[in-house]
Amino acid sequence: MAAAGRPKGGSDARIRLVNSARQLFAVMPYEKVTTRLLANRAEVNAALTRYYSGNKDGLFEAMMAEVTLPIREQLYRAASDSSAGSMVQVLRTYYRVMAPNPEIRHSINLSQSLDDGVDP
Numbered sequence: 001m002a003a004a005g006r007p008k009g010g011s012d013a014r015i016r017l018v019n020s021a022r023q024l025f026a027v028m029p030y031e032k033v034t035t036r037l038l039a040n041r042a043e044v045n046a047a048l049t050r051y052y053s054g055n056k057d058g059l060f061e062a063m064m065a066e067v068t069l070p071i072r073e074q075l076y077r078a079a080s081d082s083s084a085g086s087m088v089q090v091l092r093t094y095y096r097v098m099a100p101n102p103e104i105r106h107s108i109n110l111s112q113s114l115d116d117g118v119d120p
Contacts, residue, residue, distance in 0.1 A: 014052045016042035021063040026103030030060070067104050070097050 020042035024033045035056050039046035053059035074093040078086035098104060 013044045
């Protein structure tokens with residue numbers, strides 16, 4: 001386990017925390033995932049969750065933002081291009097992102113439930 005405090009040098013702790021979040025939120029109910037569990041899976045000090053994300057909610061948001069970034073970028077491009085090809089590119093990007101990460105669908109559904117105030 002890493003020492004407490006800000007990571008020194010070129011730490012990959014944030015990446016490991018986001019990957020840990022991606023894995024755990026895909027297979028466990030949101031309320032069962034704790035910052036300690038996330039940190040243990042990432043093999044970092046639990047304090048780094050607060051340092052990088054503030055709390056579990058922030059880490060979940062960071063994970064969703066990173067995973068969906070290519071899809072969101074393609075949607076923004078499609079918004080300025082009304083051709084049918086732009087929507088095809090959005091769908092291609094979606095499947096390119098989702099194919100190697102099928103567990104992300106659960107996290108997206110969870111995110112929508114949280115946004116709607118629905119108990120997942």
